[in-house]
Amino acid sequence: MECVFGLVGNGFAIVAADTSAVHSILLHKNNEDKIMVLDSHKLVAASGEPGDRVQFTEYVQKNVSLYKFRNGIPLTTAAAANFTRGELATALRKNPYSVNILMAGYDNESGASLYYIDYIATLHKVDKGAFGYGSYFSLSTMDRHYRSDMSVEEAIELVDKCILEIRSRLVVAPPNFVIKIVDKDGARDYAWRQSVKDVTTAAV
Amino acid sequence: MVAADSRASMGGYISSQSVKKIIEINPYMLGTMAGGAADCQFWHRNLGIKCRLHALANKRRISVSGASKLLANMLYSYRGMGLSVGTMIAGWDETGPGLYYVDNEGGRLKGDRFSVGSGSPYAYGVLDSGYKYDMSVEETSELARRSIYHATFRDGASGGVASVYHVGPEGWTKLSGDDVEELHYHYYPVAPAIAEQVMEEATAE
Numbered sequence: 584m585e586c587v588f589g590l591v592g593n594g595f596a597i598v599a600a601d602t603s604a605v606h607s608i609l610l611h612k613n614n615e616d617k618i619m620v621l622d623s624h625k626l627v628a629a630s631g632e633p634g635d636r637v638q639f640t641e642y643v644q645k646n647v648s649l650y651k652f653r654n655g656i657p658l659t660t661a662a663a664a665n666f667t668r669g670e671l672a673t674a675l676r677k678n679p680y681s682v683n684i685l686m687a688g689y690d691n692e693s694g695a696s697l698y699y700i701d702y703i704a705t706l707h708k709v710d711k712g713a714f715g716y717g718s719y720f721s722l723s724t725m726d727r728h729y730r731s732d733m734s735v736e737e738a739i740e741l742v743d744k745c746i747l748e749i750r751s752r753l754v755v756a757p758p759n760f761v762i763k764i765v766d767k768d769g770a771r772d773y774a775w776r777q778s779v780k781d782v783t784t785a786a787v
Numbered sequence: 788m789v790a791a792d793s794r795a796s797m798g799g800y801i802s803s804q805s806v807k808k809i810i811e812i813n814p815y816m817l818g819t820m821a822g823g824a825a826d827c828q829f830w831h832r833n834l835g836i837k838c839r840l841h842a843l844a845n846k847r848r849i850s851v852s853g854a855s856k857l858l859a860n861m862l863y864s865y866r867g868m869g870l871s872v873g874t875m876i877a878g879w880d881e882t883g884p885g886l887y888y889v890d891n892e893g894g895r896l897k898g899d900r901f902s903v904g905s906g907s908p909y910a911y912g913v914l915d916s917g918y919k920y921d922m923s924v925e926e927t928s929e930l931a932r933r934s935i936y937h938a939t940f941r942d943g944a945s946g947g948v949a950s951v952y953h954v955g956p957e958g959w960t961k962l963s964g965d966d967v968e969e970l971h972y973h974y975y976p977v978a979p980a981i982a983e984q985v986m987e988e989a990t991a992e
Binding site: 604606608609611612615632633634635637638781 | 859860862863866888890892893894895896898899901907908911
């Protein structure tokens, strides 16, 4: 099952997601990047049905870009999160999207933030959040060790603790994870944690 | 390298052993058929039309990424309506070889190797253990043929003819089409048992 989790630290936000593309019992791909760079300072980690996940996050990404082109300034993280929730809510009673999203962003005025948006259009601003079966392990680990003024190194240690716990206790644990970070310098890849490397090394 | 079997089944009845499951979208792109035959054939032909229109409108060939995205978007708009399509789009464009997996849920994955269909886990077993990125064309076509053969051996819904196609910078070419029953005796020849050999000698005297 898909594992997505994230937390906010001192001037940054980190999200981690597994990288398995699964179809019933088959693992089609173990290096699928599920954390989309929404714009220069926003990340969207999404889990859910394969078609919905890509289509909905790309829809949000294009609309966020459109706002920037039309108005000359980018959306804040809060505004983007509320837009996303609104789209999920509108579709919910007719044609719901089965996507759970953790949106992380950095704004100059309000610093780093993390938004929990689930498939039935719940929206919460949170310090730490998680989706999937992995959340049973990562939430309590984060609750225990999290402090609001963590440095990047401490936060990565905590993320690695969560990944280790998921790998050792979840029966269908995904082997590989990707970690991305967003801070005042922008949204970017931080690291990949791979326990099963594919023959070709490039991630797509 | 793209390979497929050629069996179509309706429940326990084998309706055909000679279905073309590798669909020629255009001279440099192939699609594979798994799931509903009608859906795959129709939507691949539709994709071929869209690719041609793109080439005419933009004065250059569509990329494999673009073609697979067109198909994925089309299938996504019909999600929940009962389409059954599990396909791979393989082709060659400016960025080199491209392989995408697209299914009726609207999922689209870029990768280096995929296996789709009821026999796919069996094929993955052979494909993964024999795969290296820098294999020669002959080695790869033999690996593809072998993967299809082993899937047809174990899976009742797979059989018929194992076709192997190669996709290169100049387009695709069909490399081989072997009946899997014959492949079985080619890979596992039957040596006469001792008793039969003795019988032959006895009758010869």
